[in-house]
Amino acid sequence: xxxxxxxxxxxxxxxxxxxxxxxxxxxxxxxxxxxxxxxxxxxxxxxxxxxxxxxxxxxxxxxxxxxxxxxxxxxxxxxxxxxxxxxxxxxxxxxxxxxxxxxxxxxxxxxxxxxxxxxxxxxxxxxxxxxxxxxxxxxxxxxxxxxxxxxxxxxxxxxxxxxxxxxxx
Numbered sequence: 001x002x003x004x005x006x007x008x009x010x011x012x013x014x015x016x017x018x019x020x021x022x023x024x025x026x027x028x029x030x031x032x033x034x035x036x037x038x039x040x041x042x043x044x045x046x047x048x049x050x051x052x053x054x055x056x057x058x059x060x061x062x063x064x065x066x067x068x069x070x071x072x073x074x075x076x077x078x079x080x081x082x083x084x085x086x087x088x089x090x091x092x093x094x095x096x097x098x099x100x101x102x103x104x105x106x107x108x109x110x111x112x113x114x115x116x117x118x119x120x121x122x123x124x125x126x127x128x129x130x131x132x133x134x135x136x137x138x139x140x141x142x143x144x145x146x147x148x149x150x151x152x153x154x155x156x157x158x159x160x161x162x163x164x165x166x167x168x169x
Contacts, residue, residue: 043079088123089161092116096158104149106142112154113139126164127157 036052037044044052095112102108116125117135135153142149 088116088125089165091123092125093158093161093165096154099154100151104151104153106139106149109139109149109153110143117157125157125161127160131157131160 036048038048092112095116099108099112113136115122117127117132118124119132135157138150138153141147
């Protein structure tokens with residue numbers, strides 16, 4: 001287990017994590033997590049998480065980019081989001097990232113709208129009502145006319161949720 005030197009500054013940690021080349025990205029995440037979890041609890045309390053965020057800022061990556069960079073750090077972020085009662089944001093963000101890898105269709109858009117966008121949905125995300133209405137209107141029109149779904153249907157909401165996650169850090 002790697003233990004950071006007592007005088008290890010956040011700048012050093014951020015620089016170290018950002019510039020080192022690892023054969024296994026998960027090793028990097030474990031190393032970074034270990035540095036910011038000095039009590040070895042396996043989770044980051046608010047102060048430890050804030051230290052991680054300060055180091056991230058110094059590494060010139062955005063907070064969310066850094067945390068979602070690999071699976072191990074994404075799980076830490078997910079756990080933090082759950083503790084802040086905002087796990088729906090990360091779930092939606094990840095769903096859109098996966099959705100964008102494929103071809104937009106009525107069949108693969110509808111579950112996202114049902115789960116995250118419609119008022120009262122299972123994991124409704126907190127986006128402006130104008131965005132919510134525009135997404136639903138665009139979807140309903142495409143479905144009614146049997147037209148293709150535009151691949152930007154979720155872009156504004158995705159950006160909004162990204163900003164919220166970055167703010168919730």
